[in-house]
Amino acid sequence: MLTVCHLYPDLLNLYGDRGNVAVFLRRCQWRGIPVRLLEVRFGESVDFTKVDFLFLGGGSDREQQLVVTDLLPRLANLRQAIEEGLVVLAICGGYQLLGHYYQTVEGRKLPGLGILDLYTEAGEDRLIGDVAVKVQVGGRSQILCGFENHSGRTFLGQVSPLGRVLRGFGNNGRDGTEGARYKNVFGTYLHGPLLPKNPAFADYLINLALARRGLEIMLPPLPDVLEKKAREVILRRLRLRGS
Amino acid sequence: MxxxxxxxxxxxxxxxxxxxxxxxxxxxxxxxxxxxxxxxxxxxxxxxxxxxxxxxxxxxxxxxxxxxxxxxxxxxxxxxxxxxxxxxxxxxxxxxxxxxxxxxxxxxxxxxxxxxxxxxxxxxxxxxxxxxxxxxxxxxxxxxxxxxxxxxxxxxxxxxxxxxxxxxxxxxxxxxxxxxxxxxxxxxxxxxxxxxxxxxxxxxxxxxxxxxxxxxxxxxxxxxxxxxxxxxxxxxxxxxxxxxxxxxxxxxxxxxxxxxxxxxxxxxxxxxxxxxxxxxxxxxxxxxxxxxxxxxxxxxxxxxGRYVPATGRLQRFVHRGRPVYLNLVKNPAGFNETLRLLSMSSETKDVFIALNDNEADGRDVSWIWDVDLENLLPRSTVLSFVCSGRRAADMAVRLRYAGVPLGKIEVLPRLEDGVRTTLGGRGKSVYFLATYSALWPVEKLLRRYGKEERDADRLPSLS
Known part of the structure; x- marks a missing residue:
């Protein structure tokens, strides 16, 4: 039984990112992998070491701050789970708050959780548009596509990027990096949402979660014809070939 | 001056x-x-x-x-x-x-x-x-x-x-x-x-x-x-x-x-x-x-009491004696309300959804994942879903993960193909949902194939 934890569906719920949770659950169910959903709201308790897939979406600045204050007292538990291989997907605001801090336009530094060695500075204008990123996961190269919409510019310290920007802005529109990866923690700016658009990446995350429980299995393929069509629309528009 | x-x-x-x-x-x-x-x-x-x-x-x-x-x-x-x-x-x-x-x-x-x-x-x-x-x-x-x-x-x-x-x-x-x-x-x-x-x-x-x-x-x-x-x-x-x-x-x-x-x-x-x-x-x-x-x-x-709805505000048409509705959907709140309307009748129906991502629609289509399709979609009474528009496939993916069987979903990005196929369905009524920039082209097609019904007193019964 895999446990999926949607953290703060009440606070971090912008841009349809809950679609990522829906896709993770369905793709397990369609293959007969038992899975359950745990929605953990503000102030509710959870043992992260018992979770297999943790999802954090984006929210406005105010909501991100609430989340950080709620999570700080349980940081040790979350860190322990992450060191043991907990699979985490954090999008946009959720990604930013895993870093050291978020600096607002007025220059105020809002502290983050410091799980990923990165920081974010608010920019004047928003980075908006279709985006494609080349990533190396599980020894294979994949193109992730999605839609980005953020004013924050994220700069990485000693942490690897999730991938290289092929089209779009990525972390900051300057250094060509997109997202960050530490162990099984994945942070990214890609909405769309990410997993419906990138079913191979969704399956990769499912495999990681299973492997952490000692299950190394080949996932049977699913008929992803519609997903493929949806990807092609974006890839063609960005003048990229292949999947 | x-x-x-x-x-x-x-x-x-x-x-x-x-x-x-x-x-x-x-x-x-x-x-x-x-x-x-x-x-x-x-x-x-x-x-x-x-x-x-x-x-x-x-x-x-x-x-x-x-x-x-x-x-x-x-x-x-x-x-x-x-x-x-x-x-x-x-x-x-x-x-x-x-x-x-x-x-x-x-x-x-x-x-x-x-x-x-x-x-x-x-x-x-x-x-x-x-x-x-x-x-x-x-x-x-x-x-x-x-x-x-x-x-x-x-x-x-x-x-x-x-x-x-x-x-x-x-x-x-x-x-x-x-x-x-x-x-x-x-x-x-x-x-x-x-x-x-x-x-x-x-x-x-x-x-x-x-x-x-x-x-x-x-x-x-x-x-x-x-x-x-x-x-x-x-x-x-x-x-x-x-x-x-x-x-x-x-x-x-x-x-x-x-x-x-x-x-x-x-x-x-x-x-x-x-x-x-x-x-x-x-x-x-x-x-x-x-x-x-x-x-x-x-x-x-x-x-x-005499109000006649504007284009795409539950606008009514008739096609081969069946009621046809056209409604604008542009955000999760409005889409949810439209789904509730679909659930009000127990008749069979065909549903068309045109999803565009032009400037007027919003370039980002991820909002369809905030629509509560999981809970509000009437499953048994909808015979077919035709997804159309520039982002037809995204809508189809959304329906798939909401639990709609693949066999009920068709992807026809060209609006004309989508409208014709939907009108060819077997449902007792037909619903056309369209985002902003698809609304007028779809209305035009519905006028071509059907007839607009403007008399409030002759409203077709829905239940």
Missing amino acids: QVRMLSALWAGKITVKLARLAGGKGSSFPGKVALYLFPQALEAWAQKLNSRIIVVTGTNGKTTTNNMLASIFSSLGYRVLTNREGANLASGLASAFIRSASWKGNLSCDWALLEVDEAAFSKVTAHLKPAVVVVTNFFRDQLDRYGELDRTVSLVKEALSQLPPTKLVLNADDPLVVKLADTSHPVLFYGIGVPVRAGKEEESCREARFCPYCGRELQYQYYHYSQLGAYYCPGCGFARPPTQVEALAVRILDGHVSCQVRVGDQVVDCELPTLGFYNVYNALAVFGVGMWLGLSPEVIAREL
């Missing part, structure tokens, strides 16, 4: 003619030209009207509310100027004035009734100085253009606080709208004062879960939809304010909605010839405007 004004007007008028020759509607571009030549044009025209201007803003319900107002004002003998639906940025408003103005610059109207995009509100209202401003609701809409909803609300609030005294008509059931009452303007609140529908709340698209003042989670006595309902904050006491216009009893019947409305201390019965529950809010907003202007609630109720 007069010379610049006239040259801008003439340039605009000539552009209207050229746009029509080119087959367009000329609903925005002429205004753009005029504003380029004379940036103060809106202000100058507004002055001519001596603030006989009503502005309707908010996320959903602008067009319907404004059209309802227009039909009532017309029936009272006023000449009205309205902007064309969707042409609700500065250029669209200027185009409306250009159409109404004579070549000498005189306006042939008594009142201007303008729907204004909530994100453009702060830029245009300072020029207009309206007598009355209506704010319907705030939902997530096209976030890629506007940034987060919080910002939109504060921009509207700031714009209001800079206006000279304006009478406000605010939706009391939306905590985000009620925040606007903090400005110094006189306020009249409207709302639905009784629970109408029992059922699951769709948490995923409640915009305002937390008190805008103290941050505590808002509690609800009852919900209508999204964040609209009777809310109160257990922390600071912020709550749905008392209303001056209130729906006391609302019944959703076959093909129409019946309600009792209290306007001040008077109560009138009102029959709305529409399927959409949310149109009660639009009607209440109209009663609110009427109350500020001293219009008779009976006259308003009578006119609302």
